[in-house]
């Protein structure tokens with residue numbers, strides 16, 4: 176009998192179990208909100224997630240609610256109308272549609288549905304819809320936006336089936352996400368009865384159901400991490416489900432972990448570095464070597480800060496997954512790359 180004397184161990188480069196990166200409640204959800212501190216990658220991640228879900232054959236709606244046409248810019252298409260528009264069709268039958276919500280359109284559509292535009296209509300004409308919702312009825316804006324999202328979630332097509340299998344919302348930032356999704360409190364200040372109230376009860380039920388999760392984007396930096404930790408606490412306090420924390424632009428460290436602290440403190444073997452470089456055929460002037468060492472020390476200090484940030488994040492009991500930095504900016508190709516990482520993580 177042949178003796179097998181070598182065992183090949185296949186080590187998965189990413190050892191974290193999918194469940195720890197994309198938990199069951201994220202897998203079960205149909206409505207995904209993507210929030211995070213400004214500039215951490217909400218729009219990018221929301222778009223990548225929409226592509227991931229579409230790659231599974233799903234019909235996905237990507238909703239933008241900040242009226243900035245960020246989705247159109249990302250996909251390099253003309254400004255999107257405030258109605259569902261197809262962005263991407265996939266071989267497997269999946270597709271990504273986009274909806275750029277406009278508060279004015281949503282408000283008029285809403286009022287059209289329920290009122291004959293009496294006093295409200297005249298007020299809107301006089302002050303304009305945007306001013307109307309911000310000055311006459313603050314809080315109404317979020318209620319209208321979440322109401323519109325719910326309408327798309329429950330929409331059915333002619334056959335009676337759901338129009339969309341999944342909806343991904345490029346959401347307001349962490350500083351606003353709690354109040355944005357807290358429709359109950361907003362309604363306390365608005366209508367005591369009537370159609371807005373009735374619709375809102377359905378929105379509240381949807382947002383608090385297993386159909387909905389909120390994902391939080393962050394960078395490994397002190398401020399976004401702090402906002403993420405606070406947002407998790409706030410969302411949980413409001414009984415909203417947190418899906419996963421997406422650590423965006425996380426790159427593997429270029430320095431050995433056990434040497435980072437020493438290097439950050441400036442303890443660095445410059446002669447050793449110079450001779451290693453020389454061995455590799457690279458000769459630097461004294462100035463260039465000094466510059467390189469300074470950069471390395473700065474980099475080590477940034478890595479230290481990242482370790483501290485990561486430790487803070489690990490305190491929070493939420494699944495985490497990492498997305499790499501893509502080179503040369505986020506274009507459609509890069510979006511597909513990020514989407515593939517999400518898919519490998521179980522999304």
Ligand SMILES: Nc1ncnc2c1ncn2[C@@H]1O[C@H](COP(=O)(O)OP(=O)(O)OP(=O)(O)O)[C@@H](O)[C@H]1O
Pocket residue numbers: 211212213214215216217218219220245348423424498499500501502504505513
């Ligand atoms: N993984 C990544 N690799 C490289 N660049 C990225 C990555 N993710 C995001 N970016 C870039 O970072 C910037 C911010 O990303 P994005 O617009 O998605 O963030 P945001 O949270 O939506 O910002 P805002 O708060 O302004 O809406 C953009 O220029 C984007 O291209």
Ligand SMILES: [Mg+2]
Pocket residue numbers: 217218219245345
């Ligand atoms: Mg954005």
